[in-house]
Amino acid sequence: MPTHPLITWAVDHPWPTASITAASVAILGGTLWGIARMVRSWTWPPLPVLVAGAGALVCTAYSGDTSWRFAGERLGMADSTERALMFGAGELALLACAVMARANKAATATKAAAGSAGVPGVLVWVITGVQVIPCYATSGIVGGTVRAVIGPVLAGLLWHLAMGLEIRVARPDSLSTGLPAIIGRELRERLLSYLGLATRDRTAEQITRDRATARAVRLAAVLELRPSGWLSGYRRRSLAAAVARSGAGTNGEQRHRLLQLLAARRTSGQLATVPLASPWAGTPVPEMPYPRTPLGVTGAQLRTMDPLAVVHLVRDAHPEDTPAEVAALCTEYGVPVSETQVRVALRAGNSVAPALTRLVPDPPEVVPADVRLLPVTCHQAAPRPTPVLAAAGTRTRTVVHAEVPVPEDPDEDVPEGDRDVPDPDPLIEQVRVDHGTQVPGIKPLRRQYGIGQARAQRIRDALGGTA
Structure with a gap:
């Protein structure tokens, strides 16, 4: 039986045949693996x-x-x-x-x-x-x-x-x-409203009571208009049955509802004569509302004010806001300020403590006995955090406002001529002749006339007062 030439070649060349077969199998396996991964990566619908x-x-x-x-x-x-x-x-x-x-x-x-x-x-x-x-x-x-x-x-x-x-x-x-969906919803709602089922969260018993109440109100109004007639007996019996089904005899809320509906129906004719205010006269035109600004001040008024005053107004309107938030609000109102300016205006201090900063108590100052101290005013400042690296506690600091004259340097050499100077100082006239109304400073007086600082200060004060 004749064999195929391809089979004969494969038998005669086993190693190339095995290589080609292995490569074909590997390619086929890789193709199937890629197809499987691609199918698994697909996002399938539900x-x-x-x-x-x-x-x-x-x-x-x-x-x-x-x-x-x-x-x-x-x-x-x-x-x-x-x-x-x-x-x-x-x-x-x-x-x-x-x-x-x-x-x-x-x-x-x-x-x-x-x-x-x-x-x-x-x-x-x-x-x-x-x-x-x-x-x-x-x-x-x-x-x-x-x-x-x-x-x-x-x-x-x-x-x-x-x-x-x-x-x-x-x-x-x-x-x-869609149009069919909209029409279907509208028809469904209208049908439920016509059947009295539109009001949600009601039980079947409550729906029956409400229908009986409405029927009783209608029959009572008809009997008031036509108390006699061949249908009056039927209407009275129907009214009694409707009142019984409504539960108005035992349920106070239902009875109140029945009486309110009946009163509204009987007095409906008074609607034609109820006095009403005319909407066409005396109605003010609503003005455009101002944006929300602090204490009712408009944005235009804020922009004409001093920025520091605006900061205080905004802070009064928003006392819980931080300085950064107050700065943002001021900017929104048309008054651009920075957070640093807000802190300066509110005396809030710096937000971040500088590096390597410690509060070291100042040494007590030695005041000479011959220096007269002016009145000093003290007030207790509010507690606030102090930037300290060693301890992050809260300190209470006492702020002192005082005007203390600067004493003369005790080590300064006082000239001999300044120790016993008569009053008035004879140099005053000499300085007036030399300089006229242009009173020099303390240092030029000291250099020119060789006098001390205290005497130069007295001469300058005297010339300044008479000039």
Whole structure:
């Protein structure tokens, strides 16, 4: 029996054959591994969407069979090639509209609304309705009904579910914005309102009582207008039954509601003569509200004030804010200030302690006995954090405001001529002659006349007072 040349070559060359086989197996394994990784990396839709999509495909194929028969029997497409190209136009259009409706719904979806399918969503149901016609034309009433329900109708429904179920699952409380959905919600609400079921959080017993109360009010008003007549007895019995069903005899709240409704109905004629104020006269035009500013001051007024005064006004209006927040508020009001300026205005101190800073108590100052001290005023400052690296405690500091004259240097050499100077000083006239009204300073006087600082100070004061 003749063998294939490829087999003969493989038998004659075992090592190249083994190499080629191993390489082929490795390439095939790598290809399968890459395909498996790619499939696993896909983001698959939820299981309900997959099941609905599979059902929609089967129902679309069922509808395609009907279209194939209808194209040959009714449309005269005898050629198989022509029929194969044309029979599935409706199904393909249905699938395309479903995909576009899904894209529109996803694009217009928000947190509060599920989105609208738009024109493609309407075309899905139009195509479904048109595809019902071939079903009845091909199989009659009974068979056509089966073909229509299982084919185009179920295909449209399942495509609708497959393309829109994911958004409804992600946002179950969202509302559809399509025209049929809006009309359906409006009709449902109106029907519930007409039946007296629109008010939520009511039990069936309470709904029955409210209906009986409304009926009792209506019958009592009619009996007041027509107390006699051939229907008066029936109305009285109906009124008694309605009052009994309302529970007004045992329920104080229900009885109050009944009396209030009856009083409103009996006195409804007084609405025509109730005095009312005219809305066309005396109504002030509402002014444009000013933005929120401290203590009712407008932004324009703040911008004309001193920045430090603005800082104090803003701080009074927002006492809990930090200096940075007060600076931000002032900037928003049109008065740009920095955090440093706010701290200076509020005397809040620095926000960050400088490095290597410690508070060292000053040594007591030695005041000479011949220096007269002026009155000193002291006040207790509010406790505030002191920037200390060693301890981060809170200290209470005493601020002293005093005006103390600077004493003369005790080590300064006083000239001999300054020790016993008569009063008035004879140098005053000499300085006035030399300099006139241009009184020199203390240092020039000392250098020019060789006198001490105290005498130069006295001469300058005397010349300054007489000049």
